[in-house]
Amino acid sequence: MKTRIEKVIFGLLLMIATMQTVSADDKIDRTQRPTGKPAPKIHLPEIQKATLKNGLMVWLVEDHELPTVAFNLVMNAGADHDPLAQPGLASITADMMDEGTKARSALQISEELDAVGASLGTSSNLDGSYVTLNTLSKYLPKSLDVFADVVAHPTFPDKEFQRIRKQRLATLLQQKDQPPAIATNAYYYLLYGSNHPYGNNPSGSEASLNVMATSDLVAFYQKYLRPNNAILIVVGDTKLAEITSRLESALADWQPGDVASLTVPPPPVQDKMHVYLIDKPGAPQSEVRIGYPSLPRSTPDFFPVTVMNRILGGQFSSRINMNLRERHGYTYGAGTSFRFLKGIGPFTASGGIVTEKTDSSLIEFMHEINTMWEKGMSSEELSFAKKGLLGNFALAFETPAQIAGALQNVILYGLPENYFNTYLQNIDAVSLDDVQRVAKKYLDASKMAVVVVGDLARIKEGVAALKLGDIVLCDIDGHPIP
Amino acid sequence: MYHMSKFLPFILVMVNSMSFTQTNVSFDQYRLDNGLTVIVHEDHSAPVAAVVAMYHVGSKNEKVKRTGFAHLFEHVMFKGSEHVADGEHFKLLQEIGANINGFTTEDGTTYFEVVPSNYVELALYLESDRMGFLLPAVTQEKLDNQRDVVKNERRQRVDNVPYGTADERIAKALFPETHPYNWPVIGYMEDLSAASLSDVHDFLKTYYAPNNACLVVAGDFNPSEVKSWIEKYFGSIPRGKDFERPAQVPLSLNGSKQIVLEDKVQLPRLFLTWHTAPNYSREHAVMSVLANILTRGKNSRLYKPLVYENQIAQSISAAQEGLEIAGYFQIDVTAKPGRNLTEMQTVIDSVLQYLLKNGVTAAEVEKALTAAEVSSVNGLSTVLGKATNLAFYYSYTGDPTWINRQMKLYEGITPDEVLAAARKYLMQPSVSLSVVPVGKPELAAKKGE
Numbered sequence: 001m002k003t004r005i006e007k008v009i010f011g012l013l014l015m016i017a018t019m020q021t022v023s024a025d026d027k028i029d030r031t032q033r034p035t036g037k038p039a040p041k042i043h044l045p046e047i048q049k050a051t052l053k054n055g056l057m058v059w060l061v062e063d064h065e066l067p068t069v070a071f072n073l074v075m076n077a078g079a080d081h082d083p084l085a086q087p088g089l090a091s092i093t094a095d096m097m098d099e100g101t102k103a104r105s106a107l108q109i110s111e112e113l114d115a116v117g118a119s120l121g122t123s124s125n126l127d128g129s130y131v132t133l134n135t136l137s138k139y140l141p142k143s144l145d146v147f148a149d150v151v152a153h154p155t156f157p158d159k160e161f162q163r164i165r166k167q168r169l170a171t172l173l174q175q176k177d178q179p180p181a182i183a184t185n186a187y188y189y190l191l192y193g194s195n196h197p198y199g200n201n202p203s204g205s206e207a208s209l210n211v212m213a214t215s216d217l218v219a220f221y222q223k224y225l226r227p228n229n230a231i232l233i234v235v236g237d238t239k240l241a242e243i244t245s246r247l248e249s250a251l252a253d254w255q256p257g258d259v260a261s262l263t264v265p266p267p268p269v270q271d272k273m274h275v276y277l278i279d280k281p282g283a284p285q286s287e288v289r290i291g292y293p294s295l296p297r298s299t300p301d302f303f304p305v306t307v308m309n310r311i312l313g314g315q316f317s318s319r320i321n322m323n324l325r326e327r328h329g330y331t332y333g334a335g336t337s338f339r340f341l342k343g344i345g346p347f348t349a350s351g352g353i354v355t356e357k358t359d360s361s362l363i364e365f366m367h368e369i370n371t372m373w374e375k376g377m378s379s380e381e382l383s384f385a386k387k388g389l390l391g392n393f394a395l396a397f398e399t400p401a402q403i404a405g406a407l408q409n410v411i412l413y414g415l416p417e418n419y420f421n422t423y424l425q426n427i428d429a430v431s432l433d434d435v436q437r438v439a440k441k442y443l444d445a446s447k448m449a450v451v452v453v454g455d456l457a458r459i460k461e462g463v464a465a466l467k468l469g470d471i472v473l474c475d476i477d478g479h480p481i482p
Numbered sequence: 483m484y485h486m487s488k489f490l491p492f493i494l495v496m497v498n499s500m501s502f503t504q505t506n507v508s509f510d511q512y513r514l515d516n517g518l519t520v521i522v523h524e525d526h527s528a529p530v531a532a533v534v535a536m537y538h539v540g541s542k543n544e545k546v547k548r549t550g551f552a553h554l555f556e557h558v559m560f561k562g563s564e565h566v567a568d569g570e571h572f573k574l575l576q577e578i579g580a581n582i583n584g585f586t587t588e589d590g591t592t593y594f595e596v597v598p599s600n601y602v603e604l605a606l607y608l609e610s611d612r613m614g615f616l617l618p619a620v621t622q623e624k625l626d627n628q629r630d631v632v633k634n635e636r637r638q639r640v641d642n643v644p645y646g647t648a649d650e651r652i653a654k655a656l657f658p659e660t661h662p663y664n665w666p667v668i669g670y671m672e673d674l675s676a677a678s679l680s681d682v683h684d685f686l687k688t689y690y691a692p693n694n695a696c697l698v699v700a701g702d703f704n705p706s707e708v709k710s711w712i713e714k715y716f717g718s719i720p721r722g723k724d725f726e727r728p729a730q731v732p733l734s735l736n737g738s739k740q741i742v743l744e745d746k747v748q749l750p751r752l753f754l755t756w757h758t759a760p761n762y763s764r765e766h767a768v769m770s771v772l773a774n775i776l777t778r779g780k781n782s783r784l785y786k787p788l789v790y791e792n793q794i795a796q797s798i799s800a801a802q803e804g805l806e807i808a809g810y811f812q813i814d815v816t817a818k819p820g821r822n823l824t825e826m827q828t829v830i831d832s833v834l835q836y837l838l839k840n841g842v843t844a845a846e847v848e849k850a851l852t853a854a855e856v857s858s859v860n861g862l863s864t865v866l867g868k869a870t871n872l873a874f875y876y877s878y879t880g881d882p883t884w885i886n887r888q889m890k891l892y893e894g895i896t897p898d899e900v901l902a903a904a905r906k907y908l909m910q911p912s913v914s915l916s917v918v919p920v921g922k923p924e925l926a927a928k929k930g931e
Binding site for chain 1: 503528529530564569573574576578580581582596597598600601603604607611615627629630631633634638641642643644702714715718746748749778779780781786789790818819852855856859860863865
């Protein structure tokens with residue numbers, strides 16, 4: 001089969017409206033605010049596509065502004081594919097890909113990349129595993145050769161695995177020093193439980209790491225990290241023919257296989273609010289997480305939820321930040337997010353709160369969530385949120401990294417090819433009723449969990465007095481203390 | 483007002499694979515009558531523009547007992563001005579989807595807005611209003627509120643973070659009490675409590691005048707229109723008085739200092755710090771090359787024995803930190819569980835002694851230069867990156883054309899030069915800070931072992 005090249009033009013040049021003429025008077029009235037000129041044209045990335053003989057799709061966006069090229073191999077298997085008894089497997093497998101190949105040792109891989117100033121990264125998250133490369137285009141042949149070798153011929157040597165495992169165990173230990181990490185890990189465990197892939201620390205646990213062997217990594221790689229389960233994004237100063245001809249031979253040994261498709265199971269349902277407290281004696285701040293599993297990236301409510309969250313806690317001038325930071329001075333920053341994943345990700349309100357205001361801040365968090373749930377937003381807020389998202393979109397395709405990130409989402413979540421072309425219309429179409437409907441549906445505080453990591457000697461009494469729900473004391477991993 | 487290759491678009495030219503990538507960021511630089519320096523760079527590659535207002539004032543302009551003021555003032559700058567109500571600054575910019583922030587360092591305070599390119603005028607208006615009309619809007623209430631926010635920022639970034647107070651402990655030991663790098667940018671809690679409204683007034687009048695600032699606008703717009711807006715909104719702001727800047731003074735330690743800090747950490751960490759040269763100097767570049775040779779990549783001099791081979795360290799890094807009037811070189815290493823910092827110290831000492839005797843290789847220098855080249859190119863990938871670079875080069879060197887010769891200080895660095903600089907600085911007394919878990923002082927690095 002010959003390398004197939006198609007060219008898809010994400011072509012529509014989009015316009016954001018609002019017109020205003022400007023006069024450069026030398027008499028200046030500062031009460032008159034400049035309002036903006038006609039909206040600029042947004043050039044959406046133009047994607048060229050090819051498929052290699054082994055089935056790997058290559059998406060290239062040419063960008064010749066800087067003499068650099070960014071690669072991101074997106075493989076559709078992340079920590080969501082970890083066996084329940086082996087959390088951390090996807091993450092360690094990714095970590096080990098650049099620790100030795102048939103032709104190169106770990107030290108040689110590092111040496112060859114350093115010699116050309118290239119950076120290679122191997123990683124995973126809940127949704128996928130990734131191999132990235134950033135290189136000057138003048139060094140592309142050398143660095144791409146190492147990249148392809150790491151993808152096609154990793155050997156997962158046991159000597160390097162023992163080192164990586166030791167390092168990972170120490171990293172888990174270090175997380176016990178970090179209240180934000182403690183809070184987030186405990187929060188996911190308490191929301192999803194150990195029978196759900198999102199309930200486990202994607203970095204693994206002491207128990208899982210101690211029983212893992214390189215044969216597990218090889219099996220994960222062979223089962224899921226296949227060219228027919230991946231797409232390679234390339235953005236920068238190169239041409240499709242150059243990339244495909246180099247990769248066709250360099251990746252020839254990377255062969256497709258039968259990749260079983262997995263579906264992320266639904267999360268457990270919470271019946272009522274629980275308040276989970278984790279002690280961090282002497283902590284000057286309490287790390288707060290409030291929320292529950294809400295919805296997946298594939299939801300038809302993506303746009304209304306995005307608009308709604310922007311007002312609730314999705315930006316600096318959101319209700320929650322203005323309340324907790326600017327009005328009350330309880331925090332350096334508080335906000336809310338919907339984490340859109342392949343499976344059902346959580347809605348989360350969070351912030352680091354000065355210890356003595358922990359209970360007061362919970363009142364304000366709940367007040368803002370409940371107010372949005374009950375009343376939705378005003379038409380001024382709706383228009384404010386929509387305009388902001390439209391403006392954000394104009395800033396979204398400036399750099400190769402931004403473009404690669406946008407395409408990664410298209411790949412991971414199977415977004416339609418015209419997703420960016422229709423983005424502005426979709427935001428613009430969100431109505432007040434839509435916002436009210438999704439607020440009612442996804443902000444039901446009565447079923448949320450509250451996780452607080454802080455100095456319990458100083459905060460427990462105040463938090464309990466709020467009577468938000470049953471108080472459950474947990475250890476540092478979020479496991480309830482009997 | 484002078485022009486630099488005005489009609490050249492932003493382009494990059496590669497000369498050949500042996501020399502560094504040449505950049506050509508073209509811009510206009512001129513000065514308003516009130517002393518405000520303006521730099522305008524056109525780039526039509528995306529419908530985006532960055533506005534950067536940089537004031538040449540940071541924590542080094544503060545006085546003892548008033549630490550943290552430059553940064554607290556940065557917060558106040560977001561709370562509205564005479565024609566912009568409290569909360570409106572953020573609101574107006576977030577309504578158009580702008581990316582906005584500010585940051586304060588020892589030497590400078592920088593504010594930026596990245597906006598869809600049709601809103602440059604709004605960003606200029608807002609920057610001008612807070613440059614020229616801030617005082618009537620500053621109230622005790624706003625000051626108190628932002629004081630609380632900054633105290634929370636300190637808790638979030640310093641006090642509730644493992645090893646978070648290490649930097650200020652080191653600065654205190656490295657610089658004399660009267661030297662302005664002695665205290666942390668975020669300030670001490672008790673000094674933040676003492677800041678008064680009249681401090682705000684004095685600070686603004688002295689340091690936030692147009693003649694102590696530069697305004698950089700980069701991106702997709704018509705430059706003559708942008709210049710007319712700049713004249714319109716900034717032209718009438720009065721010039722401020724000149725003031726004295728802290729000067730570079732010779733710095734050295736009388737003898738090495740060893741400090742032990744018990745903190746809520748699981749793994750002990752050792753910080754070793756030496757006085758070196760300030761930023762924008764040849765020696766800063768040379769010491770950056772050395773830092774790279776010591777800890778970048780698995781094959782580097784310190785990473786390989788400590789982290790890769792013997793696996794007694796969890797992580798290690800080295801950096802040359804160049805500030806405006808001083809610089810320092812720092813190595814920090816985190817021990818693996820069950821290891822102590824004397825073991826780290828022993829390996830570092832032997833690696834450094836060997837290096838100070840035998841020098842570094844040409845291949846090592848070349849790798850480090852390539853890494854510096856890559857980072858200089860990547861710094862130009864956004865209009866904000868270019869605008870910030872121009873503002874920094876102007877403020878700290880007086881010469882924004884540095885943006886097109888970022889590698890100049892690195893050209894021709896030889897192994898001998900690296901060795902000479904290493905000998906000059908790393909054989910001097912140092913500050914050694916051991917951060918150990920509470921109750922385990924025995925894990926600290928012990929002298930002479």
